[in-house]
Amino acid sequence: MSSSDYDPACLPDLLPLYYRRLFPFFQYYRWLNYGGVQKNYFQNREFSFTLKDDIYVRYQSFSTQNELEKEMQKMNPYKIDIGAIYSHRPNQHNTVKSGTFQALEKELVFDIDMTDYDDVRSCCSAADICSKCWTLMTIAIRVLDRALRDDFGFQHLLWVYSGRRGVHCWVCDEAARKLSVAARSAVAEYLSLVKGGEETVKKVVLTEPIHPFISASLSEVERYFKQYALKGQDILGRKESVNKVLALVPEDILFTVWLLTSVAYYYDTTSFLQHTAKKNQHFEKEIMLQYCYPRLDINVSKGVNHLLKSPFSVHPKTGRISVPMDVKELDTFDPFAVPTISLICEELDQPRTGEVGEKSEDIKENEKDAAEKRRMRDYKRTSLAKYVKYFDQFLDQMASSWKGELLRKSDLQKEF
């Protein structure tokens, strides 16, 4: 119901309201400041804004949370991107000697975009998504979340809905932020299994031995495959899609498959294919992976200076807010239920209905002024609340690692 109310023409009116009363600046700054462990971390961070009429400005940077707020409220950006932490303040990069202005650190990021799956989804194409193909995103998140944690040892992952047709992952661990270009590209390649462009038919080829990463990823995919591909996408139900699947199967198996599919309507392919599969042929696994395994854009992950859409940015075409996603509730996440900017602005005008369990003692008292307190009460009245709460939890988890760092540093300087 919320999506039909959004009209892109209203953005110029909605954005000022959003940035004045709803955008969670406190949490946002808390995140990007990373506990103040490293000097000038926030100040040297590049932001870029897309303003009205597609005007794009890069190398924006801010000294304090307050400055960030004021600028955003002044410019009312349609889109916000976050870039790297540089060696100098980005807004002064022209004054720096050429060659010495460099991108130093940034979160490790991943961008999964539904258009990259167009060759294997039948329900939608291009920018459209529906509940059937959304499962691809769920699978992608499960696979990558597991790999980044178990294989790479990363702990602080923020998954964000992009607002239209995909998801982003921000890996915020210190080790991740310090990765070189070569390291980022190695991580992205390790995570890539689907290879090839328009000219490649078979995009997944497995050889013995099957690496533990592939086995673990397959278990995640298998959990969803039957429901998603066989029922939802109905890959064996229509001639052209059956042919596409068959193009991936070795010829000697094809005869058997043809025989059987012309007689019965198969749902559980895995078991019958296993009967006929010869040793060292993993085509049933390859098919599942080609249809469901996450497709990453390596170029997004590789660059230290790459700019990526910011969480809590608005998507101008759909009006949806790029909200953080709680992986614990992943299976019930519905992209069509994500609040739009028009919805939450509307909710602001409604009288307070007394949110359950939300008290202002939850907020730290110290340096909050009245406007801040009011803003915090404001977003809590809207559908944005639960997403900001989840973001808070994410930040709390990271905060304990910052405390450790600060203690270590002050010990080194013997400051107590």
Added chain:
Amino acid sequence: MQFSRRRKNHVANPQMELYGHALQFYGKPPLENISLTEFETFAVDRLKLLKIVESLGVSHVKLSEPYKHKLEYESKVLNLSHRLSTVRADEYEKRRKDHISHFILRLAYCQTEDLRRWFIQQEVDLFRYRFNDLYPEEKLEFLHINNLQYDRISAEEKENLKSELVNSSAVISGVVVEDQDFYKVPFQDALDLVRTRKVYLKAGYVYIPHQDIVAIVLNDFRTRLSKALALTARSLPAVHSDERLQPLLNHLSHAYVGQDYSNQKNVGKISLEHIDSLSGKSFPLCMRQLHQALRENHHLRHGGRMQYGLFLKGIGLSLEQALQFWRSEFIRGKVDADKFDKAYAYGIRHMFGKEGKRADYTPYSCMKVILSNPPSQGDHHGCPFRHSDPELLKQKLQFYKVSPSGVSQIMELVKGMHYQLACQKYFELTHNIDDTSFSLNHPNQYFVESQKVLSGGKDIKREKDPQSSQETAAARRSTPAQTTEPGTSQELTETTADLTPFFNDA
């Protein structure tokens, strides 16, 4: 003070201590004076070696028998082989040459991202080949000399991880797990193994058997070299102010690409209406494919826009023409004129050096197209001989009216990983000539040669046979060596001028 007694007996030459091992990390720069002649010869020889490393890497599987065999042969010819010489004094000279030549090339190749990347890649490949060739004791000695220590895991942990370890690599069997020590190394220090998923990775650590320690060493080598080049780049202005060195360093850094088709002599000679027919007649297959995809979909993704856009620049499209070309095509698709001007025009101007850091990007060489940025879903760029499914490639060639025997010749070359030769064969078949007179390494070169054939006609058709053209090239190459004499900068300029034909020949 009794230094002399402490010297190891087997080192007859005290200078050998400087080069205790045939291989090194090139941590310390040479501290001696050398003549300009040596400066040149050493640099040129090493560059030749690195170019050989590059071309062998494309046409052979690295570390396969033919690869090793050829590389060893060429290393010996250039006196840069890591294998022990029979005469001790020769061994010292060789290691010295290796050391000095590496550092000279650093000066030439530290200046841009592209140059650095190329240099690092070839040096890493060379190091990999040499290290791999060492005896186990020599490998241990290298690790020892360079203080490389890695964390060993306990037998218990090994036992617990046994099945994962065995499944993580084709070369690790149960026997290997039992017999060898395994080391736990942070994944950042083993990127090549991580990238190719040839190793077990858990909680940020890779588990490596002793026999594979080389990958770690390589990563170490690569990281050190990368940092060193960044530092070298900063001290470059001082080096460039030396007039004796500057011309040579410039020549060296342009040599590896040969012609880069970035000069704009032929701007405006192509008219947009001809592009469709040109694409069929004179474009290499990769560009023909991109052009077709653009016409069909009225769109190309970033990788395709870069590869094709820069190629068009190279054949002579001006910025205005390029903007018109892309705009008119994209408008037929889902992009409206406004959006094009805002989103895509910037990129095109960037390609022509009119935006951002104003770098005038050069069209991609075959090496670059084949080796970097492989295409994924929705992409049409890359090298069709390298990146297309063999079946689809065959169909495409048949569709473009290549004879069946021609198609199978091409597919043979593709199977052998000789992608540029396959493209050359495609050139021969589509232009109806027996032999190309050139060695293909750049899409724009294909275009230029094609235009020559189509306009010049008869005298180009039957070129002198490849044998004699190689001989003349070799003859030209040997001349510069004979004319080098040490001395004044005047002579050096003359000498470097003599080297020009060598570099342009590449």
